[in-house]
Amino acid sequence: MMRKHSSHIEAGSSSCCSGTCYCSKKVKVTICVVIWTVIAVIVALILAVIIKAATLQELFERMELGARDDPVFMSATEQEILERSQRLVDAISYRTISFSGTNLSLEAMTDFGTFLERVFPNLHDSDFVTFTPINTYSRLYRIEGTEKTLNPYLLCAHMDVVPEGDFDLWTHDPFDAGIVTESDGQDYIFGRGAIDDKHAVLGIMEALEYKVVNKEQPKRTFYIGFGHDEEVSGYLGAAEISITLEKMLKDNGEELDFLLDEGMFVVADIIPGINVPLIYIGVAEKGWAVVDLDAEGDQVHSSTPPLESSIGILAHGVANMEDNKQPSMFGKGPEIDTLRYAAPHATFLLKMILGNLWLFSGLVSSALELSSQTDSIQRTTTAVTIFNAGVKENVVPSQAHAVVNHRIHPSDNLEDVLELDRENADRVKVTLRDSFPPSEVSSYSNDVIPFQIVVNSALEVFPDAKPVPGLMVANTDTFHYKNLTDKIYRFTPVYNLPEDIARFHGIDERISVDIYSKVVQFYYRLMVNADFDVKIAPTAQVEVKPEEVEEFLEILEESDYESPINNTDSNLLPLTKVMEESDENSANETDSHLMILQDIPEEPNENPSNETDSGLPPSQDILEEDFDAMPVNETYSDMLPLESAPKDLDLYDLTPEEETFSNRTID
């Protein structure tokens, strides 16, 4: 009977049901609809995922910056490459070690500075390069462009290194290895500083020396800042460079366009399924926190140990911290774009995943967690770096102390991090010793020319690699420069496999001769590419009041000058000649030269390189004191618009007589 009933329903229903159903037809239809809907949704999802993967577009679009297809590089004969490599070897031999904020190797740093001046004599002697020592040991260079640049940029690197650590683990002497041929047949420059960061110091110097020797003065002014204590946070070097540079920029009416410091690199084989090297540009940097952990217990004889010693309590807290990591922030920081930019270059399976992060972000986050290197881009990391306790083998100590170093993800915050620390180490005193917040994220959209300049230069030396923006998981001197520009990029074109990443601060730091040659070329190309976007000081235009025009005309009348002024539409009065003369003959300078200028009301000059509301640069640009400082042939402020001047005056096209006038003094 039951069976019969069942078959009856079966006969009247769709084929989705088995023969053992007891439900009514209506229920059965509903179930079928649901099942088919679910199937349809799943099929649609799969299709959407496949279509998305199949149609993934490159997110980085390269902007034409000039000689894209045929970039001109520095000449690099075998001999030149060898000589450049040897200079890096020599640089590494200076033990410029930063042990702590109060223990720097200052003598070695002085010698290193002398070394730079000796091996790069031409740039140190150049008319267009000015060197300013900062805090005795750090170095700031200004490279004057041929144009009156408004938007210079800054190249940074640091001259100090971390200690070698366990000397015995090094295959070669960390400060005296020279060039070594390794088992892969490649020649490597070996030693502490090879990739952190003397390769960048020397690379920048090589490129600049080459430009000086070959009389390739750049169009765009730029600065170079070499800190001497980056490895201990840069408070004596970069922080001071930043202060001086801010003043220099202000004095020169400039605004820093962008800066490039060390940081990330070209990385290959880091994500299974992405088989091209990635030009990983650090567009943001993690924050930093140092936390002291202190546990207390009884100090007793070791023959009667307490149930829990201070060491046990601390060890337990520290182990908990390592087990319960700070939460993943995947999707809330630049790491998501690292993967989105990399996705078009992945295998199809990975494209399906990375192309559909709305669906698979949990899966991707779990995959990133499998390696400490990839995990570091998605969360605040916790590193136990110091652990101390005990004085004697038979005394149970009352105190145990550890230090934890966090690198804070841009979407995390310090309070939450400390709260989890306290939860994890609940019987330990947790004290924040030192911290700074994560950086802002610098813009990396395709229309951001500084980003294009950096990426293009990298692509010119690594044409097969693919650019991705991303998070710098360690820290750099850039923290000290954040007030100077919002476009901060962290990258040097070192090529690293995952196993090479451990060489930073690790054992057997090295760079191949071949890659070092690319580093040098990269900086050279960057200096060339940066000239693409020179913001030249616009003709300084200052509005002049009618009474000032009249005053000026009175002077003309009172003088024995006969003006051949013609009627035209122009309303500009050239001042260039006046200025040139004012410098050449400052003894002859008279008030009349400056009269119009002095009477111009001062406008607030918060941003010296920005145009004012009226579209004109700030009038102080041509006030008297600047006038004196202005070099001969200066073309900075050469037009004075006479907006309200009588329209029948043309003071623009100067006749020889007028030029004579502008060069003369009026008693």
Ligand SMILES: CCCCCCCCCCCCCCCCCC(=O)N[C@@H](Cc1ccccc1)C(=O)O
């Ligand atoms: C597609 C996924 C890619 C995953 C990439 C993972 C990359 C891992 C990066 C490894 C570290 C690279 C370290 C570069 C050197 C940075 C410079 C440095 O050592 N800084 C020190 C000193 C410092 C500076 C400023 C403030 C505080 C400390 C540091 O400890 O960070």
